[in-house]
Structure formats: structure tokens, C-alpha cells
Amino acid sequence: MTRPFLKMHGLGNDFVVFDARRAPLALTAAQVRAIANRHTGVGCDQLIVIEGSDRADARMRIWNADGGEVEACGNASRCVAQVIGANAVIETAGGVIEGTATADGASIDMGAPRFGWDEIPIAYAMDTLHMPVGWESLENPVAVNVGNPHAVFFVPDTDAVALDRLGPIIEHDALFPARINVNVASIVSRAHIRLRVWERGAGLTRACGTGACATAVAAMRRGLVDRAVTVTLPGGDLSIAWRNDNHIVMTGPATTAFTGEIDLEAYA
Template sequence: MHFTKWHGLGNDFVIINSKTEPISDYRQQALAVCDRNFGIGADGLVVILPSDIADFKMRIFNSDGSEADMCGNATRCVARYLYETGLTDKTTITLDTLAGIITPELIFDQNTLATVKVDMGEPKLTRGETPMTGNAVEKTINAAIEVGGQTYRVTALSMGNPHCVIFVDDVAAVDLAAIGPKIETHALFPRKTNVEFIQVVDRQTLRMRVWERGAGITKACGTGASAALVAAVLNGHTDRQATVKLDGGDLFIHWADNNHIYKSGPAVEVFRGEYLL
């Protein structure tokens, strides 16, 4: 099976073109391919398929075999992969995902790719949309939840997938491996949740660490960075555009007047190869 390996700020993916490399069992293939000891190693397996409603369809499978609705970092990688492999000559591409149509745009500076900008769509703020148990029309902004005998103030929302954002004084002091999975699987989140711990540096800068649903600790999360800015604005911490500093690097997030979130950042191909099934 021929593949290419990409990363967006260290959040890494194996990308497969299903037209030439058909897969019979996506879950099992993701488990095998993403294993960092016995496989290629990645946070997720991304499969490119044809679509009747967009330029391409993108399916994303986490390292635990579960399917993700959307992934901002994977979207940037897929957009550049499609363009640079000649599968499309468009610089603005529509992708059919479980979270709806996502539109990445390749931004060039004198014929050199400068960044990949993704229209992440509109944030969904109610409990019913997140999803989260409780009154479906209520919003969860700086609400108290108890986890492992400790109380956290959380802001929950969806960026096509669920997020639980927690503001702290020092993200480096958070034991992410211990608390992340407990919040991910908390009974309040029927489809589990991504978990972001955020330190406010100033009104234009956030520092973030993330526990991703189905993948664990990762160096970056595009939808998580988008959720972080939304939560920061809702809690009065930042303006509507900010740089989010992740373990793998920086993303620029803008919550525009049309209520859409725009995310800009890099996408890098690491290597290509043949996976021996």
C-alpha cells in the first residue's frame, strides 16, 4: 500500500488515496498503520475518496481506530497533498467530511506556498450541538464540572467535533496524561470530547496543550485551537483573532464577522513509502 506521511505542527497523518489503494477495513488499518512501534506511526490515518458534493471526500481515523468528524491539521495536509500530487489544480478546495463541507485555501507568496488557510465553519455553542448532556439549548461557558475529586471551570463547544476548553495559569503544570482521558470520557460528553488546557499570554496570544479524543496527547490540534479562541473570546480573555501556541508550533486563528473561524498554518510532507500489508 503506497502512502505519504504529513504533519501539521507535529500532528501527523498517513494519507492514502483510495482510488489507487483501496482499504477494506479502515479501523483495523488505522490501528496497524498508526502504531509507532509496529507500523508507520501517526496520530491518524486519512483516506481520500471521491465525493458527489465536493471536490473530494476526506475520512479520518484516529490511532485508536475511531473515526473523527473533522481535523483542522489533517485538512491543511490533505489540501497541499491534493495540489502537489496533481490530483487537483485548484488552490481553494472543497472537502466532504462528517462535519460538513470544509474549504482549505493554499496561500502563495511569489509562487511559494506561504500557508494553508482553512474555513473551519461556525462554532456550535449549545449543549445539544456539542454534544453535551443537559438542556440542549443552553451554552456551557465557564461552568463547573468535577473530575477525579477536583473542580474545573470549562467552556464546551463544537468545531465539527466536541471540545472542552479549560483556562489555567500554567499549562506546563497540567498532568495532561492523567486528567485528559478522564475528561475525554466524562459522562457529560456522550460522544467523548477533545480537551484543551489554555494559558492566556495576552489578548492576542494563547498557549495550548491538548488531549485529543481517540489519539491522546498530540503536538497540535486545529479544531482545538479554533475552539480555544472561541472560548477565550466568550470568556473575555482575547480579541477575535490570536496566535495559538501549541507544542508543535503556532496557528493563527480568526473568528470573523461572518461567524466563521479561519485557521492558518503549515502543512509538511515528511516522506513517502510502501506499507507492507
């Protein structure tokens, strides 16, 4: 038996999406890794399964390319909102979010960020606005949980950071019991941030929606930018606003690249 899927992306952060609201789907970590493989599978940064939910319009489950299931993905949330259509309430492991589909993407209410050291989580208590830690040139990060955990480093030039080398070192540091997404950001103006992201379980990515949200909020907490900014990633721009009700709203594109069918048993 084959299953239909969508190949979608948000600014180049790409997904294999299965709509399992009517026909339940169980996948193993090995199957996820095989499907995500860019040489012998379909290829993707994350695999998404849309399921039924008794507390929302749908439940979104997310697996990184390494086969690990994670709590949240901002770019995938926009894609799922496009699939569901109109105004969608989406249950995730990181909480319930709301999305409004647009002509070429979606606007997502990502909920309220969390800043407690135990909410990130961090292995022991510390100030999360000015963390007294560093890895070579990357120092003094901000920690934010926006459904998944992020460390944000502000640097003069994002391209000058060897993120492909330092990213996995920081991701797997014992300081972060659930591992961490690593963001390096440069402030362009009060309304503009440049960002590169090492994504937990996926590696360097062209775009990371939750990373853009976490970085914008981190910069706002430090007084570096205003409450609405454009975040430029290698794949393009996202608009991030931190509203007065403490909720983060992310707006950006979501694109269907192609549709297909896959024999899941071939990837068992």
C-alpha cells in the same frame, strides 16, 4: 498489492495519508491501529483517506490511532488541502470546509462553531460558556463543537496540569456521550494563547487544529482575547481568526515528511 501513502504532519501532529480518489480503499479498525502503531507500523496520530465526493472536490475520512473514525481534524485539513492544491472544497463528517493551499501550508475556513449543549453533545442541558462542572483543579470549562467536540479549561500555567492523567478521565466521562477533546489554555495577551491538548482517541498531541479553533473561540466568547490570535502549541503556532460572518479561519503549516508504499494485507 501495495498502496502508496504520504506521511505528513501539521506542527508535529502526524498523519498517514492515502489518496483513494481513483482507487477506493476500505480499512478495518484493526488495520488502522496496526498502521498507526509507532513500533510495528508506519506510526501516526491519525490515518487519513482522501476519497471522491459528489458535493466537494474530495471527501476526507479520519481515523484516530485507536481505530475510531472521527468527524474533523484541523491539521489534517491543511495537509489534504496541500495534496489537492489551489482552492479546495473538502467534505468531512463534521461538514464541508474550504481550504486554500499556501507555499508551506494552508488556510482553512472551518465553518461556524456550535455551542448548544445538544450540539456538543453533553448528556444534559447546561450553560456551555460556563459549565458548572470540574475535575480536580480543572473547573468551569467552555464547550465548543468545531466539527468535533471540545472542552476548554483556562488555567494559569498549561504545563502545570497533569493532562496525561486528567485528559482520559474527562474524555471518557459520562457527561460526554461522544467523548470529548480536552484543552488546557493560558492567556498570554489579547492576541496570544498557549495551549495543550488531550485528543480524543489519540492522547497528548503536539498540535490540534480544531483544539486551537475551539480554544480561540472560547476565549473570544469570554472576552479574554481579540478576534484574531496566535495559538502556541507544543509543536508551534497557528493563526486563528473568528470572522464577522461567524466562520473560523485557521492558517498554519502542512509538511510532507516522506512517501512510501505499504502492503495493507500485512496489517489485516
